[in-house]
Amino acid sequence: MGTSIFIWIGFGIFILLMLALDLGVFHRRAHVVALREALAWSAVWIVLALAFNVGVYFWRGPQTALEFLTGYLIEKSLSVDNIFVFLLLFQYFQVPAQYQHRVLLWGILGALVMRAVFILGGIALIHRFHWIIYGFGALLVVSGVRMAFQKDREVHPERNPVLRLLRRWLPISATYEDGRFFVRQAGRWMATPLLVVLVAVETTDLVFAVDSIPAILAITLDPFIVYSSNVFAILGLRALYFALAGVMRLFHYLHYGLSAILVFVGIKMLVSDLVKIPVAVSLSVVAAILTGAVVLSLLRPAPAAVPVDPVARPEADRR
Numbered sequence: 001m002g003t004s005i006f007i008w009i010g011f012g013i014f015i016l017l018m019l020a021l022d023l024g025v026f027h028r029r030a031h032v033v034a035l036r037e038a039l040a041w042s043a044v045w046i047v048l049a050l051a052f053n054v055g056v057y058f059w060r061g062p063q064t065a066l067e068f069l070t071g072y073l074i075e076k077s078l079s080v081d082n083i084f085v086f087l088l089l090f091q092y093f094q095v096p097a098q099y100q101h102r103v104l105l106w107g108i109l110g111a112l113v114m115r116a117v118f119i120l121g122g123i124a125l126i127h128r129f130h131w132i133i134y135g136f137g138a139l140l141v142v143s144g145v146r147m148a149f150q151k152d153r154e155v156h157p158e159r160n161p162v163l164r165l166l167r168r169w170l171p172i173s174a175t176y177e178d179g180r181f182f183v184r185q186a187g188r189w190m191a192t193p194l195l196v197v198l199v200a201v202e203t204t205d206l207v208f209a210v211d212s213i214p215a216i217l218a219i220t221l222d223p224f225i226v227y228s229s230n231v232f233a234i235l236g237l238r239a240l241y242f243a244l245a246g247v248m249r250l251f252h253y254l255h256y257g258l259s260a261i262l263v264f265v266g267i268k269m270l271v272s273d274l275v276k277i278p279v280a281v282s283l284s285v286v287a288a289i290l291t292g293a294v295v296l297s298l299l300r301p302a303p304a305a306v307p308v309d310p311v312a313r314p315e316a317d318r319r
Contacts, residue, residue, distance in 0.1 A: 003224040011224075015231060018048075019109070033101050038242035045236030052232065056225070063279065067220040068229050070283040074219070074261065075233035077290050078212045080251075081147075081258055083241045085204055093197045099179040103194060104238040106181075107201040114206060115230050118213045123221050133269050136214035140266030143211045147259035162203050163196060172196060211262060218269045219279060250297060257293025261286055 049072055057065035090100055125132050170191045177183040181195040216226050264285055268277050 003222075007224065011228060011231075015112075015235070018235070019105075033097075033239075033242040035243065038239050041239035042236060042243050045232065045239060049232035049236070052228065064220075064222070064225060066279045066283060067222065068225050070279055070286065071216040071219050071226060071229035072233055073283065073286050073290075074215050074265065075212055075230055076236070077258060077261060077286065078208070078215065079233055079237045079240065080244070080254060082205065082208055082237060083244055085208075086201060086241055089197065089200050089204065093193060093200070095194070095197055096176060096179075099176060099194060101238065101242070102179055103197050103201060104241060106198055107205065108234055108238060110202045111205045111209075111234050112231060114202075115209060115213065115234065116227060118209050119217075119223060119226050119230065122213055122217055123223055123226070126217065126221060133217075133272060136217060137266045137269030137272075140211065140214055140218075140262045140269065142266075144259040144262030144264075144266060147262065148256055150255070160200060160203060162199055166191070166196060166199055170195075214269070215262060215265045218265045218272070219282060250301070251294055253293045253297040253300075254290075257289045260289050260293075264289070 053065055053068050053072070056068050086104070089095075090103075095103065122136070126136075171188070172195075173183055173185060173190045173192050175192070176194055177192045179194060180192055181198065182189055183192055184190070212230075213226075216229060220226060265282075268282065271277075
């Protein structure tokens with residue numbers, strides 16, 4: 001789509017350098033991520049995304065910059081749903097707080113690869129079979145309606161076929177083994193429960209990608225803009241988790257906002273051949289829906305419940 005291979009290579013090198021800095025310098029040792037640190041890293045990733053958006057503005061013009069910003073906002077908002085599921089997964093597997101960052105980091109690396117495959121495949125299908133855009137649109141509408149009527153999100157890792165195969169073919173140790181994914185015991189290599197959690201996170205993200213990728217394809221079919229907006233949203237997901245995990249239940253109307261966004265984007269795809277909704281209008285609608293959901297949640301708090309804060313959770317090994 002007109003993007004030089006050198007731009008792709010340069011963008012990939014930049015992402016790898018940022019991940020190396022994150023993993024090798026700032027989070028070299030496993031530790032509990034405090035709220036201040038999580039907020040700081042969230043701000044870093046948001047500022048980087050906005051700076052990149054400014055670069056896109058001067059490089060490709062205001063229209064492409066709007067497409068990137070809209071795609072980034074959609075992916076960022078949909079990632080909030082990922083956070084809630086990650087919270088439930090960490091509670092289910094009783095993951096010690098200091099190891100959660102490691103799981104999310106490696107999970108995000110896998111997600112970057114999977115998203116690239118999904119994006120390239122989705123764009124190729126739309127260019128080759130234009131009618132498939134209606135299938136994507138219908139999928140988003142159905143997903144949005146289902147999300148709106150889904151009262152409580154539950155996870156059942158024991159039903160995950162990938163985890164069943166993993167447990168069948170790999171011996172798994174009883175404890176988290178200092179945050180490692182594999183450990184050698186009694187002369188043989190064994191997987192640790194942390195690898196099981198990582199596989200659960202990866203397969204969960206694969207399910208979310210089915211919704212999020214078609215959503216951004218409704219905004220633009222430029223592979224570089226689609227992928228880069230996805231990348232910045234995903235890279236900020238880890239810090240966003242630690243910043244919001246303890247207060248997620250305060251925004252109890254947010255999932256209605258996310259469902260409305262999916263329905264809106266799905267309708268946009270369904271009527272794309274009849275009505276062209278400008279990107280600026282899409283950006284305004286998405287921003288208004290998110291703001292309304294957050295404000296309504298604050299104005300009408302949910303009934304009091306026992307607070308859950310996985311970041312402050314004491315270390316506990318998986319039984």
